Amino acid sequence: MSYAAAFVDLDGTVWRGRSAVPGASAGLRTLRDAAVPIVFLTNNTGVRRDAVTSRLDAIGVAYEDEPVVTAAWATAAYLAEHRPDASVHVMGRDTVEAEIEDAGLDVSAEGPADVVVVGYDDRVSFARLTAALRAFGPGTVFVATNRDRTTPSEDGPIPGANAFVSAVSGMVEQDPVVLGKPETRMAELAAARHDVPVHDCLMIGDNLETDILMGERAGMDTALVCSGVSTRDDVAASDVEPTYVIDDLGEIASLL
Amino acid sequence: MSYAAAFVDLDGTVWRGRSAVPGASAGLRTLRDAAVPIVFLTNNTGVRRDAVTSRLDAIGVAYEDEPVVTAAWATAAYLAEHRPDASVHVMGRDTVEAEIEDAGLDVSAEGPADVVVVGYDDRVSFARLTAALRAFGPGTVFVATNRDRTTPSEDGPIPGANAFVSAVSGMVEQDPVVLGKPETRMAELAAARHDVPVHDCLMIGDNLETDILMGERAGMDTALVCSGVSTRDDVAASDVEPTYVIDDLGEIASLL
Structure with missing residues (x-):
């Protein structure tokens, strides 16, 4: 076939x-x-095309410049299509912010935003959760990069994006639009x-x-x-x- | 009446x-x-009887040594009744750990535990979420002090216990027993x-x-x-x- x-x-x-x-x-x-x-x-939301190239090179898998679609890229593409003028608050990896900025949207760190994007966030803290909570206002759209429950790592499971998505969902009682x-x-x-x-x-x-x-x-x-x-x-x-x-x-x- | x-x-x-x-x-x-x-x-899980006394004193409300029942105390009392021999992993305030230890249970910081207790945790971090995740094994009981979505503070809302309870629930796909x-x-x-x-x-x-x-x-x-x-x-x-x-x-x- x-x-x-x-x-x-x-x-x-x-x-x-x-x-x-x-x-x-x-x-x-x-x-x-x-x-x-x-x-x-x-x-994965922490990886960009150049990182895929070097990682495949490092482990001896030939990479021939094929497109890499990550949940971070998909989130940015979705927002560019549906909410091109939105201000976006991101709780996640820098890569997610970078993809969203590359797609032409404004990333805002403080105060209410039109869209709140949440994904895997290894820098999670009380302050970051508070900032995400306060980014919600009437009509704010809640977007999740993905809802993987856990992520395997060499010394055992670590939190997946769903830990952070559920934390925010548990504060605002709103279900996210999920990209991944x-x-x-x-x-x-x-x-x-x-x-x-x-x-x-x-x-x-x-x-x-x-x-x-x-x-x-x-x-x-x-x-x-x-x-x-x-x-x-x-x-x-x-x-x-x-x-x-x-x-x-x-x-x-x-x-x- | x-x-x-x-x-x-x-x-x-x-x-x-x-x-x-x-x-x-x-x-x-x-x-x-x-x-x-x-x-x-x-x-509230961060307050103990002596703190209530001094807080009421400070604001001029007479306190006549009445009992104070907190979600932290209730969690400890519940565990003492239902799981007196359990090892307990706590993701929450020191007060919760102290109440559980006062009730005669063992608090364990690392590795699998019989019970995982989650509440309001202003020290939340990726490492603390990872430790909570890894405290779950087959048969581990998941207990939440309470599920308040947010908590009012002087400069606006801050995360309530449900942010942390939902984060853990989102990793382990298990609903907690809720005390509060x-x-x-x-x-x-x-x-x-x-x-x-x-x-x-x-x-x-x-x-x-x-x-x-x-x-x-x-x-x-x-x-x-x-x-x-x-x-x-x-x-x-x-x-x-x-x-x-x-x-x-x-x-x-x-x-x-």
Whole structure:
């Protein structure tokens, strides 16, 4: 089967911590040889294109300048489309602020804002939560980059974006518009940006509850790689049904 | 009408910031003259009995050594009753740790614990959220002191306990057992401790959604004082129905 593009997750699919996932380099090569355009699609908000380049270089995975779509970029693209004149308060990583400023919006640090964006925030503090709370006024729109519950790290799980999103939601009693997986907005923005119909693309990722669920919701074929979060046992126990289940990205040739 | 005891909220009912609420001193005097025992009942977790004494002294409200029931005390009392042998991880104020230790339980700072208690935490940080996350193991019980969304302060709203409770809940996908108002556990523990039937007590407070809702749920008569959070307009718009609405604690004589 041929696809208009392959949306490829990064963490657990291409890399794990500071190592390449076995088969990742071969899998990417297979997609390129089959002329299936690659778009990297990650809920990570701390990474920009240049960081992806250097990280893949460092672990020996060839990178051929393919587009990288992060939840930070998607958030900025969403705001540029829906609220181009908004003032935006950001509780998250610098990368998120930078993407939003690059998209032409005003980032405001103090007082009420038109939009409050919340994501993974390793600088969280009482003062930052207070500033986020006070950024809300009548009509303020609440936007979350993503709602990953936790993030794996080398010495155990650390808080994911949902810790910070839920903290703010718990103060303002308002549910956010969510950009990242498993919501479909990021996939739709990526598809539109690269001018392909989203349902003609293949979503490849390691997480049933984010990558595969998003693909399913967006009407895409999906390939679960068992090199990260989810296992074949998880598939058997889940309502989310990947189109394909493979050990790792190295086996992608069998699906094309 | 005569009551077995009056449960009196503090913030917005007796004091506001560093000032006495007008009528507070007279209202407390009225209750004492009518021989209605007073129990102060607050969601505040940063205050202990000696702090209440000195704060009331400082603002000129006579305090006659009445019991003070805080959400921190109630949390400790609940754990002493239900999980006396538990190791407890606390994300909250020192006062909460102190109450739990006073109740004879072990407070553990690192690694998995039997119980995780979360409340208002003005020292919140990424490291403290990570420690709370890693305190969860199979069977860990999640307990919240209270879920106040925000807390009033002199220069505007600041995060309430629910910011921190929701942050943890958003990482572990588990709902907590809640001790504070509007849940009824704190009132029931206070009534049992002071040996009065809870439904023979009168709940007096300034907040429809915490004080009055808790009283309603516990089968108590309730008096809303309009000296704090909720107004007569809020009453008209709410499903929560106080038995009485008065301007402030000074008018309590009309209900006895």
